Amino acid sequence: KAGVTQTPRYLIKTRGQQVTLSCSPISGHRSVSWYQQTPGQGLQFLFEYFSETQRNKGNFPGRFSGRQFSNSRSEMNVSTLELGDSALYLCASRQGTAAQETQYFGPGTRLLVL
């Protein structure tokens, strides 16, 4: 099975712009989660989607949003980019929503905001 794929792998944007990142989960996985990784804050949970519904959202401003499509692919959008949004954005998928289920991570999208 192919792993979790994320596109694009690298992005450079300027302050005030918006950006959309894409994540394709492992085939058969219906849950997709997003995380932000920065040197200062580490890995932080953004949100999780299951069957096109947001199940949980982390402590991020409303500029961060996401959605999931019927084929389980997910996108996250960041509007009005700030310098502090520069980070590695990781997507993870799992088959269902049981707490003990393993989340499989993609390689990430590295976003640089200038």
Next chain:
Amino acid sequence: AQSVTQLDSHVSVSEGTPVLLRCNYSSSYSPSLFWYVQHPNKGLQLLLKYTSAATLVKGINGFEAEFKKSETSFHLTKPSAHMSDAAEYFCVVTMNQAGTALIFGKGTTLSVSS
């Protein structure tokens, strides 16, 4: 609230010597606990997970961890380090019983010298 603390930000060992990466957690319920590894410019890979079935958990590449409820610890060990083990390691706890999100520790960088 759930939390996880990795007690060492950096651990250095010689090849062939034991590895110990320490992790303490705080949880208001019986948590699911994970160890993930991140090699440079690569995604997060699951090493092992604890889901209440057995307190001693064996993972990939010779790693294992022991869940100690009385000490609220989940330390990661390996009897003999290999150069390829050099990476960043994250101790992870589920945010809630529904498992809708993961809480990551700050990470421990493992260096292995020859």
